[in-house]
Structures are given as C-alpha cells and as structure tokens.
Amino acid sequence: MSKIKPTEKSYHHDDLRGKLIDATRGMIREGGVEAVSLRKLADRVGVSRTAAYHYFKDKNVLLCTLAQEGFRIWQEELDNIFQDETKPPADRYRGYIRWYMTYAVENAEYYDLMFGRAIWKQNTATEGLKKTAYDVFQKQVTMTRQCQDQGFLPATEDSLRLAQVTWGTLHGLARLLIDGIYTDDSHMDEMCDCAANLLMR
C-alpha cells in the first residue's frame, strides 16, 4: 500500500492542503481575489513557493476549489431559508432577497470569487466547480417553480427563464453595490424592497 491520500495529514505539515485553503480564504477576505498570490500564500503558511503545486494544478484550480466550497455553503443557506416553515412562503422569498444582498455585501470578496469573472471567463472553471454551481442553480429553478405554484411569482413565465431573470436581478444589484457603481449600500433595504415589488405579484 504505497498510496497516501494527499488530503490526509502528511509528515512535514499537518494537512498542508487544508492550511493552504484556509490561508487562501483569509487572503481573499482581506484583499479579494486579485490579492491572492501563490508566493505570499506560501510565505503565510511557512512553506516554499511551489509547495502548493503538489495539491493544486495551478492557481486557477486553487481558486476554483475555494469557490466550490463557497457554493456548497451557499446551497445549505438556500435550503435553510426555504425550509423554514415558520414563515409564510412569500416572506421566505423576501427573506431570501434580503439574505442574498446582505451576504453579497458583507462577503463581497468571496462573492466576487464565486460569481466573478476570474473563474468563469472562457471556461476556466473546474468540472467540480461547474457541477456544484449548477446544482445551486437547479435549486433556484425548482424554488422558482414552487413560488410560481404558490402564486407570488408570475405563472405565465417559463420557470427556467424566470429563474435566470430573477437571479440576474439580484446578481446585478449585488454587483452594483459591491463595485459601488451608481450606488452605495446605505439604501440596500429600499433596493431590496423595490426588487421584491418588481419580481413578486
């Protein structure tokens, strides 16, 4: 038995892979995707420049791994929100909008990693990331259909298309807030309400 799972603890450092991921997450939170440098990362973990290459093919794969983790958590949050039986469905949807925008603003750098260009441009996304992200969207679609059935999203529209457009709306608003184009987050509540009014009926 010569194979050792690289994710298991190794001798030199306990779970270097995990430490790399943790440190990268920290760097992203602090300075955004563009602040992630493999060499600074190595310094932070206390390892040589190219050590990360044994666990991640290149920088892109490392970032995709982090993004994928983000989508997994996102999925869980989504489930929690829409399984909360204490609120009426329409309130849950309003809560979802609120949660979306709040999360995006408070975790701007991480949101930017997940939905930003660095990863999605010209098919650089890992297969794993694509799949996980696709699952999240599937959830969004079924959730949309459910809301249509419950009568507060327009039933005339195709669910898939409607899911795209509603999600696009939230995504767009989030981007405006994060990048500070034409907006700052001081009026986030009003924007959420306005969006809810437009989308729901």
Next chain:
Amino acid sequence: MSKIKPTEKSYHHDDLRGKLIDATRGMIREGGVEAVSLRKLADRVGVSRTAAYHYFKDKNVLLCTLAQEGFRIWQEELDNIFQDETKPPADRYRGYIRWYMTYAVENAEYYDLMFGRAIWKQNTATEGLKKTAYDVFQKQVTMTRQCQDQGFLPATEDSLRLAQVTWGTLHGLARLLIDGIYTDDSHMDEMCDCAANLLMR
C-alpha cells in the same frame, strides 16, 4: 510659449497618445482587460516599454480613459434610442433592453471594462470616468421617470430606486450571459422578453 499640448501631434510619432489608445482598444477587444499589458502595448505601437507613462499616470488611468470613452458612446446610443419618435415609447423601452443585452454580449470585453471590477473596485476610478458614468446614470433616471409618467413602469416606486433596480436587472443578465454562468446567449431573446415582462406593466 513653451507649452505643447501632449494630445497634439508630437515629432517622434504623430499623436502617440491616440495610437496608444487605439492599440489598447484593440487589445481589449481581442483578449479582454486582463490581456492588456503595457509592454505588449508598447511593442504593438513600436515604442519603448515606458513611453505610455508620459501620457497616462499608470495602467489604471489608461484603462479609465478607455472606459470613459465607452461611456460617452454609450450615452449617445441611449439618446438615439429614446429620441426615436417613430416608435411608441413602450417599444422604445423594449428596444433599449434588446440593445443593452446585444451590446453587452457582442462587446463583452469592452462591457467588462466599463462595468467590471478592474476599474471600480476600491475607488480606483478616475474623477473624469466617475463623472461621465454618473451622467449616464442620470440619463437612466430621467428616462425611468419618463417611462413611469407614460405608464409602463410602476409609478409607485421612487424613480431613482427603480432606475437602480431596472438597470441592475439588465446588468445582472448581461453578466450571466458574458460570464456564461447558468446561461449561454442562445436564449437571449427569451431572456429579454422575460425581463421586459417583469419590469414593465
């Protein structure tokens, strides 16, 4: 009179500044913002690595200049669309949505420069760029109010907020299409229609 306007033609190269801008625009169209390199740019124009520094403080200012140019053109297009008296107002708005998405997809790299993170993150935008972009948004607001008055955008909402949200919707959809998240542009028409149905009434 010792001053010579740097924008005027110089002796070594006729209007180097203009040539730099042109070449940069080309690079953006070909490979996106992230493909712009000052050294490759210099090569392309046939000048030394640091020549551009005489006309632009740094790379960021160069990009902002290009983006600003984009916003000026954007402004003109917007005027054209909403001054077209041959169509009824509602059709003009639908046409605007169509134009927006088409432009974004067909000039993805340029759209990305104008509305993407590279320029807007943490206040790196030039004052000039900010102003020009702000003017465009102002137009969007007055246009929104006009549409509210004409009765096909909800009159109950605050114009500024509504302008933000409608624009956010288009921006979000454009980003989804450009980055290829959950979508490709083969269903752009349906997405435009769906968005129009949601926004207008």
Next chain:
DNA sequence: ATTGTAATTTGACAGTGTCAAGATTGGTTG
C-alpha cells in the same frame, strides 16, 4: 540498511508594472 516514492525545496525563466536616470529631439530664444 537500502530502496522507493511521495513531499518539499531550489533554481530558473518569462512575464508583469513602475520608478529613476539618461539620451534624443525640435522649437524658442539670445
């Protein structure tokens, strides 16, 4: 103890943006 193999490091290369100092050039002035 030796061998094998996985983990890690070192060296190197081709890029990048940007600063400081030097070289070039053409118009203005003595």
Next chain:
DNA sequence: CAACCAATCTTGACACTGTCAAATTACAAT
C-alpha cells in the same frame, strides 16, 4: 545661426508574479 531648454522617449533596474524541471528531503516498506 548657435545655444539652450523642456518635452519626449529610451535604458536600466527593482520587485513582483506564475510555473516548470531538477535536486533534495523524509518517511514507509523491504
């Protein structure tokens, strides 16, 4: 016309970046 001068452009240099190939280290099994 010659000298100067300031705008323009180039060269050299520095500190970064990602990534590959080869050498080194360290542990497990024989």
